[in-house]
Amino acid sequence: MADQHGQMNVCTGADTATYPNTQYLTRMKANEYVILSECIETGVNYGWRRALKYLDMPDNVREWLEEHEVTIKDHIDTAVNGQICEYFKFDEPKED
Numbered sequence: 001m002a003d004q005h006g007q008m009n010v011c012t013g014a015d016t017a018t019y020p021n022t023q024y025l026t027r028m029k030a031n032e033y034v035i036l037s038e039c040i041e042t043g044v045n046y047g048w049r050r051a052l053k054y055l056d057m058p059d060n061v062r063e064w065l066e067e068h069e070v071t072i073k074d075h076i077d078t079a080v081n082g083q084i085c086e087y088f089k090f091d092e093p094k095e096d
Contacts, residue, residue, distance in 0.1 A: 033090040040080050044073050 052065065065072070 036084065037077075037081060040084075041077055044076050044080070048073060 048069065052062070057065075
């Protein structure tokens with residue numbers, strides 16, 4: 001159902017005359033950089049767990065890796081994000 005101007009909210013299907021605040025939902029835009037960063041972090045964590053699970057190594061090496069896990073993951077995450085930013089441009093977040 002559309003409002004008096006023939007506009008319908010894309011997200012909810014509600015007409016903007018009955019629900020005037022729904023007009024703002026049509027202006028939402030995903031923050032691609034944040035979403036991409038979350039996906040990369042999730043992938044790095046998943047890959048790390050699988051690599052350690054299926055890799056045979058001496059206990060001292062495993063202990064060293066577990067000790068330095070956060071630093072290693074951070075470097076991988078930063079490198080992947082850096083490579084993506086070399087080829088893609090993201091809009092600056094707008095402050096309200």
